[in-house]
Amino acid sequence: MATPIRYRVDLTDRLHHLVRVRVTVPEELAAGARLVLPVWTPGSYMVRNYSHHVQTIRATDPTGDSVPVTPDGITAWRLPDDVTGPVDVELELYANDLSVRTNHVDDHHALLIPAATFPYLDGATDRLHEVELPPHPAGHRTFSLLPAGDEPNTFVAQDRDHLIDSAFEVGDLPHIDFEVAGVPHTFVWAGHGGAPDLRQIAQDTTAIGEACLALFGSELPTDRYVFLCAGWDQGGGGLEHRDGSVLQMPIRTFQDPDLTARFQSLVAHEYLHLWNVKRLVPADLVEPDYEHPTHSPSLWVAEGWTAYYDELLPTRAKVWTPRRLLDTLRDTWERVDTTPGVRLQALRQASHEAWTKHYLRDENSPNVMTDYYGHGSLVAFELDLRLRQADPEGDGLDTVFRTLWSRHANTPEGYTEQDVLEAIAEVGNDDLADLIDTRVGAPQPPEIDEALLATVGLRVTDAGNGPATPDLGVQVTEADDGITLTSVLRDGPAWRGGLTGGDRLIAIDGATVARGELERALRAHAPDDEVAVTVTRGPRLLTRTVQLGEPRRRWKLAARDDATEQQAATFERWAGRTLDEVTER
Ligand SMILES: [Zn+2]
Numbered sequence: 001m002a003t004p005i006r007y008r009v010d011l012t013d014r015l016h017h018l019v020r021v022r023v024t025v026p027e028e029l030a031a032g033a034r035l036v037l038p039v040w041t042p043g044s045y046m047v048r049n050y051s052h053h054v055q056t057i058r059a060t061d062p063t064g065d066s067v068p069v070t071p072d073g074i075t076a077w078r079l080p081d082d083v084t085g086p087v088d089v090e091l092e093l094y095a096n097d098l099s100v101r102t103n104h105v106d107d108h109h110a111l112l113i114p115a116a117t118f119p120y121l122d123g124a125t126d127r128l129h130e131v132e133l134p135p136h137p138a139g140h141r142t143f144s145l146l147p148a149g150d151e152p153n154t155f156v157a158q159d160r161d162h163l164i165d166s167a168f169e170v171g172d173l174p175h176i177d178f179e180v181a182g183v184p185h186t187f188v189w190a191g192h193g194g195a196p197d198l199r200q201i202a203q204d205t206t207a208i209g210e211a212c213l214a215l216f217g218s219e220l221p222t223d224r225y226v227f228l229c230a231g232w233d234q235g236g237g238g239l240e241h242r243d244g245s246v247l248q249m250p251i252r253t254f255q256d257p258d259l260t261a262r263f264q265s266l267v268a269h270e271y272l273h274l275w276n277v278k279r280l281v282p283a284d285l286v287e288p289d290y291e292h293p294t295h296s297p298s299l300w301v302a303e304g305w306t307a308y309y310d311e312l313l314p315t316r317a318k319v320w321t322p323r324r325l326l327d328t329l330r331d332t333w334e335r336v337d338t339t340p341g342v343r344l345q346a347l348r349q350a351s352h353e354a355w356t357k358h359y360l361r362d363e364n365s366p367n368v369m370t371d372y373y374g375h376g377s378l379v380a381f382e383l384d385l386r387l388r389q390a391d392p393e394g395d396g397l398d399t400v401f402r403t404l405w406s407r408h409a410n411t412p413e414g415y416t417e418q419d420v421l422e423a424i425a426e427v428g429n430d431d432l433a434d435l436i437d438t439r440v441g442a443p444q445p446p447e448i449d450e451a452l453l454a455t456v457g458l459r460v461t462d463a464g465n466g467p468a469t470p471d472l473g474v475q476v477t478e479a480d481d482g483i484t485l486t487s488v489l490r491d492g493p494a495w496r497g498g499l500t501g502g503d504r505l506i507a508i509d510g511a512t513v514a515r516g517e518l519e520r521a522l523r524a525h526a527p528d529d530e531v532a533v534t535v536t537r538g539p540r541l542l543t544r545t546v547q548l549g550e551p552r553r554r555w556k557l558a559a560r561d562d563a564t565e566q567q568a569a570t571f572e573r574w575a576g577r578t579l580d581e582v583t584e585r
Contacts, residue, residue, distance in 0.1 A: 003028070004128035005160075007118055011136040011170060015107050017096035018055075021117055023089050026124075030085025034122040036076040038290035041115035042165055043239045043277070044101040046359035047293060050116040051075040053103070059089045075291060077119070093117065098232050100239040100246040109171035109190045111230055111246070114164045115290070125160035135170050143169040143188050145226050145244035164290070165242040165278075169228045178202040180209035183220045191231025194251040201254075207317035208268045211576070212275070214316075215309065215398055216405050221279050227267070238266045240273030264319050265328075269310035277302045280405055281414040298417055299351035300440055304376015305401070308384070311377075316576030323583050325575060326458070326557040329381065332374045336445050338552070340490040342370040347379065347440045348417075363501025366475060367490040370443070379439050382446040384574070386435075387428050389455040392570045399427045456571040457563030457579045463556040469519050470527045471549035474499070478515045482506075485535070494533070497546030503535035510534075527551065558584065 003026040010020035025033045037054065039047045051074060059067040059079060067087055072078045079087055093116075095103035104111045118131070134153045135142045145166035146155035157163035175188040176198040187205060189196050205227070213220060226244035231251040238247045247266055253259040277285075282298035296302070311328045314320040336342055350358065350372045357369040384397035395402075403423040408415035417440075425433035439446055453459055473492020474485045483505040488494045505513055508521045509532050525531060527550045534543045559582040560567070568579040 002026075002124075002127050004130045004156075005121055005124055006130045006132070008132045009112070009117070009134075009168075011105065011110050011133075014105050014110055014136065017094055017105050019093040019095050019103065019105055019110070019112070019117065021091045021093060021119075023091075023119060023121070025079065025085055025087045025089060025121060027085035029121060029124055030079055030083050030087045032081040033079040033085075033087070034072060034076055035078075035089060035119040036122055036291060037119045038115040038164065039075050040290065040293070041101050041113055041239070042241075042285075042288060043273075044359070045293070045299075045354040047355065048101065048116070049075065050102075053094045053097075053116065055092045055094055057089065057091045059087050061085070061087055073291075076122075089119070091119065098230060098248070099235070100230075100237050100248050104230070108192050109169060109173060109230070111190060111228065112168040112170075113246070114166060114168075118163060120160045120164075120290075127159065129157040129160060129163040131155045131157070131163070131168075133168060133170070140170055140172050143173070143175070143186065143226060143228060145228075145241050147224070161288075162242065167228055167239075167241055167244070167246050174198060176202045178206055180206050180225070181213055181220050183223060183225065185209070185225045185227075187227045187229065189229055189231065191229070191249075191251050194231045194254065196254045204264055204314075204317075204319045205267050205271075207319055208264065208314055209271055211313040211317040212268065212271050212309075215272075215313070215401065216275050217402060218405075221274055221409070225271075225274070227270075236262065236266070238270045240270050240277060242278050243274075245270035245273070261314075261320060261324055264314045265310045268313040268317075269306055272306050272309055272313065275405060275409070276306050276401070279409045283414040283416045286412065286414040293355045295352050295355065297348045297351050298415070298420070299354055299372045300347045300376035300379065301417075301420055303373050304347070305380045305397070307373040308377035308380035308397075312575065318577070321583070322575055322577045322581050326582065330555070330557050332377055333381075333448070334552075336370070336375050336378050338489075339370060340367045340492075341365070342375060342445050343443050345369050346443045347372060347375055349443075350375070363487050366487045375445070378446045378448075379436065382439070382448050382452070383424065383432070383436055385448065385452045385455050386432055388570050388574060389452060390428055390432075392455065392566055393573075394427075395573065400424055403427060453557070454560060454563075454567060456574050457560050457567035458557050458571070459560045460555050461558045463554045466554070467523050468551035468554070469522050470525050470529065470551055472518075472522060472533075472546065473549060476505070476518060478518075480515060483513060483515060483518055493546050493549045497533065498544040499533060499535060499546065500537065503537050503542075505533070505535055506541070507534040508532070522548065558582065 006024045008022045037051050039049050057069050059069050061067050067083050070078045095105040098104035103116045132154045133142045144155040146157050149156040169190050173188050173190050177186050222243045229247040234250050236249050249263050253263050282296040282302050284296040288294045311325055315325040350370050387396040400423045421433045473489045473494045475487040477484045477486045485503045487501045488499050513521050530545050530547050532543050533546050559579050571579045
C-alpha cells in the first residue's frame, strides 16, 4: 500500500494563536513535490487565500539538513527536483479568525478548518491522509470528524478530499453523546461562555435528525456524526462537512427562544446536507479545484431547498410550532419580495456568481443580487405547493428529493439542473418543470397566490393594527454611536431623494435620530410627506429632501377558517402537524 501522507499538529502556543503543522512528504514523492494550500473550503464559495496566514514554511531532509522551499504561485510551494526524501515540511500558521470557515485558536479552544491548515501533495490526493493532533494542554481533548487511527491522537482520512471535509476542535469542552437511528452522534459546545442545556440539545437534535431521515426514507448515510459548535459574542452560521458540521452561534443563544429556534434551524440545515450536497452532489462540485473557484448553477437546490427544509423539518420534529414555521416563511417571502436585486439577477445566475456576489457584499448588494438561500427556499415552497395542489394525497417536494436521492446519490457524476427538472416533470408534469426552469432562469420572485396557499389550508391576512411606518426605502444598521443606512434600495424614497448606501443618519427635520428612534421619527409623518434628512457622507454633512412612501403592508400567514378536510389533511402531510395547531399570535 502507498505510504500515507502524514501530518502532525503542534498546538503548544495556542495563547498566541499559533499552529505548527508538519507534513511528511514520502520518499518516493519528495523530488519536485508540489504542496498546495487550498484557496477555499467546500460549502463556502469564496476565494479566501488561506496562505495569507502562513507565517513561515521550512523543510528538512532525513539528515536534518534544511531543504529550500520555493513558492509556486501564491498558494503552493515546490521542493527541489534533486532532494532525497522523506522531507518534513513545517508551516507556522496564525489562527485568530473565528468563523465556520477559518481557523481560530486561543487559550479556550482550537478550531481547525482543514482547507486552511493542511497543504496537500499534488499527485497524491487519493492516498490515505493521517493527522496526529495531540491535545494541548493536558486535560484537553481533540474532537475530530474523522475516525480515530490505531495510534493515540491520530485520525485517518481516506483521501485528500475526506481530510479537507473534516474539521477539528480541541479544548476542555462541554459535549454530549447521543444516537440517531442507532448511529453515534456528538455535540460539542466550544462556546466562549454560555450555558447550553446539552440534554435538551441532544433531544431536539435527535428529533430533527429523525425527521431528516424520514424525508429520505432510508438509513443514515453515515456511521458517525459530530457537531462542532463555536460560540462568540455575535454572528451565526454553519458549514457542512462529510460526517459532521461546524456551527457558530452567539454565546447566550440558549437563553433566548428566537436564537434557540435559529440554532435548531441551523442544526436541521447542516444535518440535511448529509444528504443534499455531501452525497447528492451538484455535478460541478464532484471534483472541486481547490486552487480556483468551482462554479455551480445548482445552489438554488443545494442551498435553497436545504433552507426550505431547515424550517419545515424542526416543525415536523415538533421542535418548532407551526406558528414559527409560518412566521419564518413569511419573513423570507417579504425579504425576497422587497429586495430590488431579485428583479435583476436570476436565481441560476446568483448561484453561478456566489463567488463574486453572495460572498462579497457591499452597500449596493440588495440592488443587484438575490439570495439563493431565501429566494431558492421560496421557489421550493411554490414548487411544493403546486405539486400538492396537483396531488393532495402525494408528498410534494419530498418525493422529488427522494427521486433525486435514489438516482444520483454517491454517483461519480453527481446531478445536473436537468436531472432536477426531469424529476420535477416526473413527480409533477412537464409544465411544472418548465415553470420552475423559468423561475430559476428569469430575474423574478416566485408567484404564490391565494389558491396555492389554500392547498394547505392557509391564507394571507393582516397582522395587527399597530401604527404604520411610512417607508424610507433603506436597510439600516443601528449601533450605540448612531444609525447607518447600510443600503439605499434602488428607486425607493431615499434613493430618489439623493441618499446613498453608507450614509450615516444624523437628523430628520432638524432633530437628531439616535439608535432605536428611526421608526418613531418616521411615524410622526404621513406617506407622501417631505422630510429633511441630514446625513454624513465621509467628511461631508448633507441634508436631502425625501418624499416618504406608503407603509409596507403588515401581513402574516394564517389557517383558513373555511379549510376543507382535504386542505387540512394536506397541511398535515406537509408540516407534520395539524392545521388546528396553527395558533394566532
Ligand atoms: Zn447550506
